[in-house]
Amino acid sequence: MAIPGNFLSEATSSMDPVVTGWTPQLNCTISKGSGGRVGDGCLAVRSTAAGEMQARIVGSVLVTAGTLYYAFADASGATVPERIGIRWLNKAGTVLGTTWSLTTMAASATWHRISVAGQAPVGTTRAQVILSSTPAAGGVYSYYENVYFGLPIRSYGNLFPFSVESTEIDATGWSAEVNATISRQVPVTTWSADWYYAGGHTLAMTVTAAGNASVATVDRPTVTPGTEYLAYAYLQPPVLSAQAWLELRFYDGAGNQISAQRAYLAPVSTGMHRQLLSATAPSNAVTCGIAAGLDGASAGQVLRLETVVVKVAPEIMAGTVIPYANGSFEQDSGGWVTAAGAATLARSTPWGVGGYYGSYGLAISSATASSSTIRSPQFTVPDAPGLNWRAQIVAKSAAGAWSTVTVKIHWYDGVGGDLGASSGTVYALPAGSWYQLITDAVAPAGTVQAAVEVVASASATSSVMYVDAVALWQVLPQTAVQAVDADGYIKLTLRELPVGDLITVYRVGADSSRTLVRGEDGLINQNTILSDAMVIEDHEAPLNTAVSYYIELYSTAGALASTRASTAVMLTLTDTNTSWLKDPGNPQRNVLVMVAKAPDWQRPIEQASFVVRGRRNKVVLSGRRQGLEGDLAIWTRSDEERKALHLLLDSGNTLLWQAAPGMGVDDMYVNVAQITESRVGGAAQEPWRAWTLPLVEADMPVTTGVNGARGRTWQDILTEFATWQDVLDTYATWEDVLLDRRKG
Known part of the structure; x- marks a missing residue:
């Protein structure tokens, strides 16, 4: 799998299937080795004689002077440690200098990371990645693969640069x-x-x-x-x-x-x-x-x-009122107490043994075979009375045995007065695995605060149970849909998804046909679930037609675990004289235009005709008749619409043309050939324009994903750039800011 944002080709990065993207720079020969991590191949660099040996990429990569760049590789060498560098060149190919990493502290045959970052010097137009080690003799090997060069890879949302x-x-x-x-x-x-x-x-x-x-x-x-x-x-x-x-x-x-x-x-x-x-x-x-x-x-x-x-801090579950510190137990026992019984509470130890959500959990230890009640701190539950709330713990029996575990919600008024606990849900807790335990309850009148309560019954002495990922949230529909008519899409909201499992999302038409819905990586077909809540904007939903959504959840590839279905929803286009032109991969460019005249369609076909002597009729050999072709005539009614249409058409991407049902045109994916933009007469200041768009019917793009910020927030912009002028110097448009698409 390609490293996101890598300026190097996949072959140059992974050394598969060949290593022709690399060349000896100093005192070495290169060949393709085996035993790589991201594929079998790796770059084997062999010293010719004692002294430093270097290998570099064959070509060079365009860079912008003054910009910070980052390179890393995985290295292996039992004899000599390695380092990595970025070699800076000007437009004439002259080397301006090299930014080197420190040398690894020891040689190691295990794969280990080497990396370097540096700002391109004044006059730099291109850069090369260079790999180096200094053996004491000829015939010594160093191995490399998984090489990256590009912009720094940062943790999204980090306040630190x-x-x-x-x-x-x-x-x-x-x-x-x-x-x-x-x-x-x-x-x-x-x-x-x-x-x-x-x-x-x-x-x-x-x-x-x-x-x-x-x-x-x-x-x-x-x-x-x-x-x-x-x-x-x-x-x-x-x-x-x-x-x-x-x-x-x-x-x-x-x-x-x-x-x-x-x-x-x-x-x-x-x-x-x-x-x-x-x-x-x-x-x-x-x-x-x-x-x-x-x-x-x-x-x-x-x-x-x-x-x-x-x-x-992220929410353990979307909408939870329990802070991360009290639900994850990464630093201590999160303020939980033993309300009754013999159980003692502590953060689990050591690192990684008792944690489900992070590296630690809450360790509940009972020296006797008895029942204990443990309780979280109290948390504000806004507008709680009469609403259904859900509590979750993820629990694991680590030692001894636990006959039952009951999860409850305990209610309190605004001054901490006890309003009682819900009846709770009783679970058996087998040994060996983590189990999600949940309970639902309606908050009674006067509720302002709530706590999660666990009644754990140990059936053996010296029993230990781990609890982690505690959350409490108002129960909202697991699947909800909303038509956003003004922007031409349907918003699908999915909640309480099993993180790490796989998901497939279908749009179900009035005729019960199913069409995969598009996500950021293409059509959503057994994609990994990264968050318990997911919001999908379906910009390809049909107009003025009721649709619903069908969701399949898989525990592993091909192993269907559960399904969901949404209610029906309709995306409305009120003005039938207008139609949408959409870019499936860039919905921010979608434009609603006025139609002047629908196309007069043609359907070309490849044919060869032959005259047979003595026969009246020709023999014609035909290929398959092709899709629709024709000219769509539209108007733009303002300078803003005109600029938006140019932006939509600039990429040359396959577009989706949608007109209201009853206009004699089905939703159609099209490619647009050479366009004509004409004035409609009148004063020079007249903003209306008449357009002719030659359309060629196309197949639905399958691998095209929906472009977006992919986790970047305004906090990342504030962290990376000191002033707004720095942002303007780096990005040409606000769309470029959204997509992190920098000048040069």
């Missing part, structure tokens, strides 16, 4: 706070081949003397009071017993620290572990920062950090 998130450029985004020095290092770290957010460089905190040590970010992004933020970073502790921690801090307008939330890592190895924590910005908070450190460290110990992120 790329320079702080990744440490690929330098370590200036950090300062040594207590008993430490800062540097950058490239340890041998193996990341998943498709995990593109992590590079090779890490921030290294070295402890100066025995005792506590810490470092903190210099960058302090702005926060919104009352908003919960999620912070995380990959931590590599020096020893298994290290007390390594991550801390999210908030500061007031004068730069004074006003609060901090710390989470300690419970490592299972001395490798990289992602530690998460969350906290709500206080009422007087203006900025935030991250700190990390070691308690009780020895002199010379090193704590490494990678992929440092602060962003608005």
